[in-house]
Amino acid sequence: MFNAKIKSEIDEDICILIQVDNHPYNYICDCGDASNLSVKDCQNTNAIFLSHTHIDHFVNFDTILRHQIGIKRRVIICGPKDITKQVQSKIQSYRWNLIAEDAITYEIREIIEDGTIKRAELKPPYWDIEHIEDLSENSVFKTKEFQVDYTILDHKTQSIGYLFKAHDTLKINIKDTPYKGGKWINELKDAFRLKLDNQTITIEDNNYKAAELFHLININKGDTLGIILDHAASIENQEKIKQLFSNVDTVLIESFYKASDKAFAEANYHSYSSASGAIMKACNVKKAIPVHFSRKYKAEDVEELIEEFNTAFK
Secondary structure, X not given: OEEEEEOOOOOOOOOEEEEEOOOOOEEEEOOOOOOOOOHHHHHOEEEXXXXXXXHHHHOOHHHHHHHHOOOOOEEEEEEEOOHHHHHHHXXXXXXXXXXXXXXXXXXXXXXXXXXXXXXXXXOOOOOOOEEEEEEEOOEEEEOOOEEEEEEEEEOOOEEEEEEEEEOOEEEOOHHHOOOOOOOHHHHHHHHHHOOOOOOEEEEOOEEEEHHHOHHHOEEEOOOEEXXXXXXXXXXXXXXXXXXXXXXXXXXXXXOOEOHHHHHHHHHOOOOEHHHHHHHHHHOOOOEEEEEOOOOOOOHHHHHHHHHHHXXXXX
């Protein structure tokens, strides 16, 4: 269901585009200086997920803003504490005297350590912060097809890891049952989702308790995709990663340094190849992809880094 594409070249700042099957919009994770991010990619984006606002993860927000002005709809921006003011400051560094008031609305969702998600709106031409109702839940974003959960990691600043989770789907194969199709199918699915075991389900004038029919339901597990960018390879971070990303289908994870540069990683609160690979193995992730490498490395260094990651993962 989720298709993650790295839109930055190997020597550019990280930017990931997520496309969703049978869904009208796409999603951007971090705003690095990505030469492969197109105007269409930006205009079709429904939400932006920022891990943190170091320059290599936030520098290209201005370009995305440039392409989104005029789309006349709401775009959600999720990120760590203080992201509202930082987004506002970027936007207000330009003059907007010729822009229409309905050109775009940005809804900012600021993730706070106590589990609160502070919400605010920014609208042209003045882009004042207008606070709206906060959220208090584990998901920072939801659609009818999927949700996005999060964890707060330490990068000597807060860095958000995101987990895209497609909802499980329920299916009943009528040919495998003694019944004819009808409205009872959706009624049974609803009862299953809401755990209404004693709900009455009527099929061909016969009444059943919902729980008596639950065996007819096949559960198709939803796809999962994790994005873990800058973080220290600390015990505390790794425990948080295990809690959220265990048994995930695909994870893109920061592997900024080679194992031989572990000292640089520790000094700069980054992860490194073998540590990132090992935590993915500990999480029993099906497919793990190392991303976001130090720009000090040449192509052969990156190849070595990826080999170290894969060795630790497998």
